Amino acid sequence: MTTLAIRNGHLVDPAAGVDAAKDILLKDGRVAEIAGPGKLKQAQGAEILDATGLILAPGLIDIHVHLREPGQGYKETIATGTAAAAAGGFTAVAAMPNTTPVNDSTEITRWMQAPERGAQVRVFPIAAATRGSKGESINDFAALKSAGAVAVTDDGRPILKDGVMRESLAAAARVGLTVIQHAEDTRLTQGASMNLGPASFKLGLRGMPPEAESGLVERDIRLVAELRDAHPHLHVAHTSTAAAVAAVRQARRNGLRVTCEVAPHHFLLTEEHVGLYNTHAKMNPPLRSAADRDAMIEGILDGVVDAIATDHAPHAQHEKEVEFEQAPNGITGLETALGLCLRWLHREWKMPLGRVLGLLSAQPAALLNLKGRGTLTVGSYADVVIFDPKAEWTYRATESKSKAKNTPFDGWIMQGRVRWTISEGRVAFANPA
Amino acid sequence: MIKVAARRALRTPSVPASPFPYHPGSLLSILDLSVEDVSRLLERSTGLEKEDPLKRDRILAKRRIALLFYESSTRTRTSFELAAKALGADTTLVSNLSSSIEKGESLKDTGLTLRALGAEAIILRHNSSGSPWLLEQSTHLPVLNAGDGMHEHPTQALLDLRTILNHFDPKTRTCHFERVERGRASGRVEAEDSPWRGSAVPIKADTLAGLTVTIVGDILHSRVARSNMLLLPRLGARVLLCGPKELLPEIAAQACPGIPPQQQKPAAGDPGVAIERDFEAAMRQSQAIMMLRIQAERLAGLQLDLDEYKARYQLTGQRLAAHAPNAIVMHPGPIIRGMEITAGVADGPQSTILEQVTHGLAIRMAVMERALAATHGGRA
Numbered sequence: 001m002t003t004l005a006i007r008n009g010h011l012v013d014p015a016a017g018v019d020a021a022k023d024i025l026l027k028d029g030r031v032a033e034i035a036g037p038g039k040l041k042q043a044q045g046a047e048i049l050d051a052t053g054l055i056l057a058p059g060l061i062d063i064h065v066h067l068r069e070p071g072q073g074y075k076e077t078i079a080t081g082t083a084a085a086a087a088g089g090f091t092a093v094a095a096m097p098n099t100t101p102v103n104d105s106t107e108i109t110r111w112m113q114a115p116e117r118g119a120q121v122r123v124f125p126i127a128a129a130t131r132g133s134k135g136e137s138i139n140d141f142a143a144l145k146s147a148g149a150v151a152v153t154d155d156g157r158p159i160l161k162d163g164v165m166r167e168s169l170a171a172a173a174r175v176g177l178t179v180i181q182h183a184e185d186t187r188l189t190q191g192a193s194m195n196l197g198p199a200s201f202k203l204g205l206r207g208m209p210p211e212a213e214s215g216l217v218e219r220d221i222r223l224v225a226e227l228r229d230a231h232p233h234l235h236v237a238h239t240s241t242a243a244a245v246a247a248v249r250q251a252r253r254n255g256l257r258v259t260c261e262v263a264p265h266h267f268l269l270t271e272e273h274v275g276l277y278n279t280h281a282k283m284n285p286p287l288r289s290a291a292d293r294d295a296m297i298e299g300i301l302d303g304v305v306d307a308i309a310t311d312h313a314p315h316a317q318h319e320k321e322v323e324f325e326q327a328p329n330g331i332t333g334l335e336t337a338l339g340l341c342l343r344w345l346h347r348e349w350k351m352p353l354g355r356v357l358g359l360l361s362a363q364p365a366a367l368l369n370l371k372g373r374g375t376l377t378v379g380s381y382a383d384v385v386i387f388d389p390k391a392e393w394t395y396r397a398t399e400s401k402s403k404a405k406n407t408p409f410d411g412w413i414m415q416g417r418v419r420w421t422i423s424e425g426r427v428a429f430a431n432p433a
Numbered sequence: 434m435i436k437v438a439a440r441r442a443l444r445t446p447s448v449p450a451s452p453f454p455y456h457p458g459s460l461l462s463i464l465d466l467s468v469e470d471v472s473r474l475l476e477r478s479t480g481l482e483k484e485d486p487l488k489r490d491r492i493l494a495k496r497r498i499a500l501l502f503y504e505s506s507t508r509t510r511t512s513f514e515l516a517a518k519a520l521g522a523d524t525t526l527v528s529n530l531s532s533s534i535e536k537g538e539s540l541k542d543t544g545l546t547l548r549a550l551g552a553e554a555i556i557l558r559h560n561s562s563g564s565p566w567l568l569e570q571s572t573h574l575p576v577l578n579a580g581d582g583m584h585e586h587p588t589q590a591l592l593d594l595r596t597i598l599n600h601f602d603p604k605t606r607t608c609h610f611e612r613v614e615r616g617r618a619s620g621r622v623e624a625e626d627s628p629w630r631g632s633a634v635p636i637k638a639d640t641l642a643g644l645t646v647t648i649v650g651d652i653l654h655s656r657v658a659r660s661n662m663l664l665l666p667r668l669g670a671r672v673l674l675c676g677p678k679e680l681l682p683e684i685a686a687q688a689c690p691g692i693p694p695q696q697q698k699p700a701a702g703d704p705g706v707a708i709e710r711d712f713e714a715a716m717r718q719s720q721a722i723m724m725l726r727i728q729a730e731r732l733a734g735l736q737l738d739l740d741e742y743k744a745r746y747q748l749t750g751q752r753l754a755a756h757a758p759n760a761i762v763m764h765p766g767p768i769i770r771g772m773e774i775t776a777g778v779a780d781g782p783q784s785t786i787l788e789q790v791t792h793g794l795a796i797r798m799a800v801m802e803r804a805l806a807a808t809h810g811g812r813a
Contacts, residue, residue, distance in 0.1 A: 191733050198687045204562035204584030204659060206733070272448040277563030290445075297443060321541055321571070323561035325582070349443055412446075 003027045004425065005043040009051030009386060013058055014354040015362035015375035024056060026382035029425040034378060051386050054419055055353070058361040058376050059091025059121070059383030060338060063368055064155075064180075064237055064261060064309035066330070067093070069117065070108060071100025076314035076403045079118035081334070084312070084402035086429035088334040089418040091383035092122040092365075092373055093312075097133065098156040104128035104139050106147035113148050121423040122383075124150040124370065129168045129179060133157045138168050142175045150368045153180035155237060156284075158216055160186065166223045169232035178233045178259075178368060181220055183244065184285065188212040193325045195286040199271040205324065208286055214243030221251045221258055228256070235367065236260040238311045240285035242295030249304045259367055260299075261309040264340045265331060265408065267296040273408060279320040279327035280408045283313065300359070301351060307364040310337045314404030332407045336395055338387065339414025347415055353389070382425035388433065391417035458554065458575030458804035461565045463587040463660045468667060472636035475595060477802060478795035486519070489798075494521035496805050499552035501543065501568075502579075503529040503559040508766050508790055509579050509588075513556050516797035522805075525552070540564060541571040548572045554804045557581070575804040583654050583731060588800055589765050590660035592792040594668070596785050597646070597721055598636075599792070600761050606643035608720040608761045610783045642669035642704070647715040649746055650725035650773050652681040654732070657765040658725060666704040673709045673718065676746065679735055680727070681708065712746050716756035723763040724748050724773050743772065750777045761785050 004026040011022035011034070023040045025033040033042050040046075067081040078095075085093050095112060097103035103112065109125045117123070127149035131137045133156070141152055152172055158181060159165045165181075172179045189208040194200050196207025217236055224234045239245055239260040251258040265283065270290045274281045281287055299305040313330025320327050341360065345351045365374025372380045397410040421429035455461065466474070481489060498517045502510055510526070517524045527547065529535065534543060540559070547555055554575040557565050562582030569576040580586040600608040646665055652658045652674050662672050662685075674681055686708050709715040716722060727737065748762065762774075762783045770776045779786060 198684045201653075201682065201684045202659075204582050204656060206583075268446050270448070275449060276566045293445065294443075297445075318539070321567070322539060323559070323567060324563045325561045344446075 002425075003032070003046040004049055004382075004422070005040055005046040006049045006051050006056060006384065006386065007040075008037060009054050009056040011056045011376065012354055012357055013376045014358040015058070016377050019354055022056070024376065024384070026384070026422065026425045029382050031376050031378055031380050031382055034376065049386075049420065051419075053388065054386050055389050056376070057357045057385050057387075058374050059385050059421065059423065060089045060360045061092045061364040061370065061374055062090050062310050062312065062334060062337070063094040063307060063364045064263070065093045065095055065312040065334065066098065066314065067095045067112075067123065068314060069099060070111065075316050077117075078112060078123060079120070080401065080403045081312070081314065082120040082123060083429075084332070084334040084400060086120045086421040086423065087401045087418065087431075088336070089338045089385035089387060089421055090121055090334060091385065091421060091423045091428070092124060092370065093334075094124045094126050094150055094368060096126055096155045097128040097153065102128050102133045104131055104133065106143050109144055109147040109149050120428045121421070124148070124368070126151045126153055126155070126180065128152065129154050129159060130164060135159050135161060135164055138164065138171055141171050141177055145175050145177055149177070150370065151178040151180050151235070153182065153237070155180065155182045158182050158184050158186060162219070162223065165220060166227065169223055169227055169234065170230055173227070173230040173232040176369070178235050180235045180237050181216070182237050183213045183216040183220065184208070185212040185216045188215075193282060193286075194274055195271045195288045197271060197289055199274060203274065203277065210241040210243060210288065210292065213241045213285055214247060217244040217247045221247055221256065224251065224256050224258060225254065231257060233257045233259070238263050238266065238285055238309065239299070239305070240266045240288050240292060240296070242292050245295050245299040245304055249299070252304070259306040260304070261307040261364075262296045262300060262305045263309060263311045264333060264337055267293060267300060268340060268344060269293065269408065277324040278408065279322070279324055280331060280406050280410075282324060282327050282329055283311070283331055284329035297349065300345065301349065305359070306367055308337060308341060308359045309364065310334055312402075314402050315406050316403075317405065320406050330406070332400065332402050332404050334402065335400055336407065336409045336412070336414065338385075338418065339393070339395060339416055340409065340412070342389065343413060343415035382422060384420070384422040385418060386420040386422070388417045388419055389415075391415075393417050455569050456573065456575045458806065459569055459577070460587050460800050460804070461569060461576060461578045462585050463590045463664045465587070468636060468638055471591070471594070471664070471668070474591060474796070474799045474803065475598070475636060478595065478799040481520070481798040481802065482795040489519055490521040492520045492802060493517070493805055496522045496553055497551045498522045498524050498554050498556065498801060499547040500524060500526045500556045501547065501558070502526065503534070503564075504580070506558055506580070508793065509558060512790070512793040513577075513579060513797050513801075516794050517801055519794070520798055520801060522801070540567055544568045544572040544574070548574055554801065577800055577804055580656050582656065583659075584656050585660045585663075586656040586765075587660050588793070588796055589657050590664040591800070592789055592796040593657075593661055593723070593763060593765070594664060595792040595796060596763060596789045597641070597644070597761070599788070600785070601641070601644060601720070603640070607759065608644075610759065610761050636668060638667065639669040641665060644670045644721070645673060645719045646670055646721040646723060647673040647675055647709070647719040648723045648725065649675045649712060649715070649748070650680065651727045652676050652685055652725070654680070654728040655725050661723065662706050666706055669704045671704055672706045673715045674706065675709055675712050675715045677710070677742065679737060681710075683708065713752065713756045716752065716760070719757055719760050721761050721763060722748065722757060723765075724768075725765070726767060726769055726773055739772070746773065748774045748778050750775060750781065753778055753781075753783060763789060765789065
């Protein structure tokens with residue numbers, strides 16, 4: 001493996017408290033040295049990468065993506081999904097288990113990580129919490145963890161039964177895994193395809209009430225409180241309602257280990273963006289009211305939200321070119337997350353750059369206990385994103401590395417252009433100016 | 434254009450005003466039509482109705498219009514078909530039950546196939562809200578929405594307006610149901626029968642000022658209700674919505690784009706949309722009462738106590754005589770006798786149910802003429 005010296009860049013590493021001009025030496029997939037500009041001691045013979053005017057940061061980590069393999073390779077493959085991740089500055093992604101078949105086994109968990117998949121960045125499988133994600137009987141979490149699973153969830157299908165959820169939280173706590181819940185009381189969302197409100201009435205679409213999310217979050221938090229002595233970790237996926245964020249905030253005040261993530265579309269868009277039945281604005285949880293969207297922004301700015309995660313959900317073109325109610329849920333997100341976060345969270349809403357990057361790397365790494373990632377110190381993985389913070393550019397879905405083009409952000413102005421993404425010392429994406 | 438988020442006064446991304454342009458001949462939502470457009474269409478509907486059938490037959494001679502029906506229909510389908518034929522057009526009917534749709538062909542491909550076969554306009558009835566936009570986007574043909582799911586039924590709103598105008602006296606601001614009797618006696622509704630009808634005067638934003646129309650029943654699932662509540666207030670009418678919470682959520686009254694917010698809680702006599710759950714109270718304020726069928730096929734597991742429903746919302750002869758002896762009684766059909774309306778009222782002197790059907794023919798001639806007239810104008 002080559003040795004790579006990144007010179008003349010500005011390192012922003014919130015976990016290490018660094019915000020300064022630094023050169024970095026990457027060797028054998030790890031960070032070998034960090035020094036002031038021109039001060040690297042072991043750089044002889046290293047390939048030089050000139051990062052003048054650019055920001056170096058720990059590679060971004062997306063803890064919520066759908067890579068569609070095994071079984072749905074026509075939507076996305078691990079190779080194409082991780083190529084999109086690299087283009088977006090991500091060096092690690094956590095892949096959801098709603099594949100075909102469902103990833104509820106050590107075999108599939110290992111298969112997803114095998115070199116034959118051609119992953120461009122590190123893939124951490126998240127295994128199904130219950131057999132076939134049917135919400136009935138829980139899987140062997142210890143075995144799944146030893147096969148490489150970093151969390152368990154029935155994402156897309158919430159765990160509705162109190163007993164099964166309680167058992168999942170307890171069993172996951174025993175082996176040190178997180179339970180991620182897609183919080184949706186599906187008994188309240190039958191046949192619904194957008195948020196319940198004036199917009200859904202106007203469009204003649206059945207709506208999902210916000211309570212379907214917040215009610216289940218509250219239920220889960222009650223279970224975490226009951227199991228307090230076992231220290232379970234509940235992570236709420238793609239939080240979209242003000243009430244759910246409020247419930248998480250309260251749980252944390254009560255000393256419970258409850259975390260949450262928010263997707264860029266939920267802090268930027270509202271139900272009004274569904275417009276005239278735009279299937280690229282259809283996802284689950286749905287785009288909510290302006291008040292809910294504002295609560296997501298508030299939660300991010302005040303620190304209740306632990307991570308930005310994209311819920312990258314690729315679908316084939318023909319699947320989205322159908323009647324709104326029949327279209328599958330989800331949008332892509334890996335290539336737009338950084339550009340949107342810098343454009344809106346940082347530039348528009350004045351969140352310090354270090355905090356924005358922390359939500360995209362250090363915090364998600366800590367949340368799923370991904371050791372040696374989310375920070376750049378000597379010995380940590382050589383996962384680096386190098387971007388031009390000043391570059392403004394327009395995202396074109398047609399140029400996406402993902403197989404899928406289902407995004408509501410086509411044509412949007414992005415801030416911050418990824419120049420290089422380096423995954424464990426290897427250049428996974430390069431787009432030099 | 435940037436909107437402001439409330440709590441920290443943050444700028445947030447704006448909502449695109451119009452996601453895509455569509456064919457000027459299309460009629461997807463009643464909101465596609467300005468008040469002037471509505472006036473012109475009503476004027477043409479009367480013009481076409483009065484026209485010598487032999488001349489009328491040449492207006493769209495040999496033009497090809499496809500009817501694409503994903504839901505069963507009696508009135509709308511026959512009315513569009515007869516209206517197209519009256520203008521000389523060739524029509525073809527494709528229904529989901531006897532076509533390749535059964536084999537899994539998508540709406541997009543079905544539309545493209547019809548276009549390849551020479552269809553110049555498509556009339557779509559579909560069980561999924563918003564499907565006309567998909568068809569429009571896929572084919573770039575003029576698309577006429579003949580009812581999409583729970584969303585809209587714009588030609589129904591136009592024919593309902595024509596029915597109301599046929600009975601509305603602008604001097605007294607009341608409806609006269611006697612006209613129904615005269616129309617029925619002569620076998621059809623003649624244009625001469627209606628000196629105040631929309632065709633006689635241009636329709637304006639205050640044409641229906643002072644009129645209150647109550648829409649009763651299954652508002653939630655009704656495309657007829659949505660189109661009417663988006664049309665009538667723009668012409669000065671007040672619309673009262675009446676029904677139980679399960680079928681009429683509170684948000685219904687806030688869901689009217691194009692109506693200024695100050696009009697969303699109208700006082701008596703002001704245009705707008707409001708909820709009045711007491712049927713008899715609503716009746717007492719109304720000159721027109723529009724009954725709706727409970728759409729059993731769209732209830733999606735919702736349990737309703739039908740006896741309770743009938744006790745509160747059924748339009749009976751007794752109720753009508755006591756609370757609205759001078760109002761016209763409308764219904765888009767199909768009616769379920771003994772459910773939302775008694776047979777006596779449906780067949781009674783105040784009922785305009787069959788007259789509405791007849792107005793449908795004239796309205797549909799006008800919208801099809803508009804659709805194909807605009808064809809050569811290119812996309813908007």
